[in-house]
Amino acid sequence: MLYDKLAGIVAAGKISHAWLLTGRPEHTLEQAIMLAEALLCREGAPGGQPCGRCASCRKIAAGNHPDLQLILPRGASVKIDQTRAMQYMANLESYEGGRRAVIIHNAHTMPPAAANSLLKILEEPRGGLFLILTAPLGDSLLETILSRVVWVRLPENLPLGETDSIYTEEYLPELQKERELAGLMREKCRRLFELLPGDGAQLVVLARSFKEDKQRSIPVKRQMRVFLDELLACLHEQAVVNVRRAAGEQAELPLSGQLVFDKNGALQAAALVEDARRDIDGNVNGGLAMSVLFLQLHAIAAGC
Ligand SMILES: [Zn+2]
Numbered sequence: 001m002l003y004d005k006l007a008g009i010v011a012a013g014k015i016s017h018a019w020l021l022t023g024r025p026e027h028t029l030e031q032a033i034m035l036a037e038a039l040l041c042r043e044g045a046p047g048g049q050p051c052g053r054c055a056s057c058r059k060i061a062a063g064n065h066p067d068l069q070l071i072l073p074r075g076a077s078v079k080i081d082q083t084r085a086m087q088y089m090a091n092l093e094s095y096e097g098g099r100r101a102v103i104i105h106n107a108h109t110m111p112p113a114a115a116n117s118l119l120k121i122l123e124e125p126r127g128g129l130f131l132i133l134t135a136p137l138g139d140s141l142l143e144t145i146l147s148r149v150v151w152v153r154l155p156e157n158l159p160l161g162e163t164d165s166i167y168t169e170e171y172l173p174e175l176q177k178e179r180e181l182a183g184l185m186r187e188k189c190r191r192l193f194e195l196l197p198g199d200g201a202q203l204v205v206l207a208r209s210f211k212e213d214k215q216r217s218i219p220v221k222r223q224m225r226v227f228l229d230e231l232l233a234c235l236h237e238q239a240v241v242n243v244r245r246a247a248g249e250q251a252e253l254p255l256s257g258q259l260v261f262d263k264n265g266a267l268q269a270a271a272l273v274e275d276a277r278r279d280i281d282g283n284v285n286g287g288l289a290m291s292v293l294f295l296q297l298h299a300i301a302a303g304c
Contacts, residue, residue, distance in 0.1 A: 002034040006152055007048030010038045016150040017125040020107075020133045020141070023154030024233070025178045025226070028134035029105050031154055036060065036068050036101040039130050056098070067100040077109035083117045099128045107133035108140035109225075115142055122148040136229040140277075156233065156255075177216055185227040186255065189234050192294065193256045196301040203298055207290035224286050228277045230255075232270055239266035265304040272296050 002010070009015075019035065021028045037050035037060045050057045059065035071082050086102050104110070110118065121131060122145065131149075135141055138151055188206070195202045210220050210227070234256035242263040244251040253259060261269055276293040280286050 002038050002049050003031050003152070003154055003158060006031065006035055007038065007045075009048070009150065009152070010035070010045050011048030014150075015039065015130075017129065018122050018131045018133070018149040020135065020138060020146070020149040020151045021154055022135050022138050022151065023158070024156070025106065025134070025136065025182055025229075027154045027158050028136075029103075029178065031158075032103045032105065032132045032134050033060065033070070035132055036103060036130065039101055040065065040068065040099050042098070067098065069100075069102045071102065071104045073106045073109045077111060078104060078107065078114055080111060080114045080117070083110065083114040087117050087121060099130065101130040101132060103132045103134070105134050106136075107145075108135040108137070115145065119144055119148075137232065156237075177218070180216070181218060181223065181226050182230065185223065185230045188227055189230045189255065190257045192231070192297075193234065193258055193260050196260045196298055197258075200295060200298045203294040204291050207294045208287050210286065210290065221280055221286055224280050224290065225277065228273050228280070232273050235261065235266045235270045235273065239263050239270075242266065260301050260304065262304045265300045269297050269300050272300075 001007075006021075019032075021031055021035070023031075034050065037052075037057055038045040038048060040056045040060065041050045042054035042056045043051040045051065050060075052058075052061070056065065060068060069086060071078060071086060074082065083104075086104070104118070107115075107118075118131075119142070121129075133141070133145070133149065138146055138153075188209070191206060192203075195206060210223050212218075212220050213223065237253060237255045238259060238261045241251040241253055241259060242261075272293055276289050279289040
């Protein structure tokens, strides 16, 4: 199912030519494809949901819609030749004579040159062409891009659909890889939250536990980025739980497991995670950046 907020926007006919979906990677990719299906649906997506029966919906379900282009990061990032290919496609007529859609998954990994070629398309929208970007967080994208998209934040607890019917074999391994990686990194976050109240000795060991995943060809920096996204989600959860418990509500910690930070501590920690993300995107040694981050988080946790 398309997330109801997105379906609501589609149903209301407020259809923008550019969208940004932020949230967990496994949600954003799935919802981006559902949104493309709704936008391209020949039946006009009744209630904002793709009908699932028309020729266009069936082709997307089968993964062979000629007017839907899916761009997934190759290795650690979306590459410039991928956005060039998209630019080329943007200038073509649609195969089927209807609407067309391009999805750029994890658009925050685009290098500046690729982001700039994207801007050109955003500035001069072509009739019937929809651009759907996804990212874990919106603020990792250029302000000039953000100002030109309809930004929808997907909730943490969005149920995952029946992907088998939606994705081709070509998309599935990539999606599966995303899910596995997110799951592994979430485990690491839980471990971090277990260790933070301790004496800190184990933290450096954990910081150095990011290893090249040769089997699945996942570079260390990609793992670290996903880890930091998961960590931000955990810190957000800690801040929210503090507020809700202070209001006398019951609130669980499904992501991080135990409450380590008070509200201010969680916000302070989130700012440090943002810094670490910038360091890792730059040329800083990732293992070192992680060690420094973990020890800083340890110090904040001790003060909470
Ligand atoms: Zn349809």
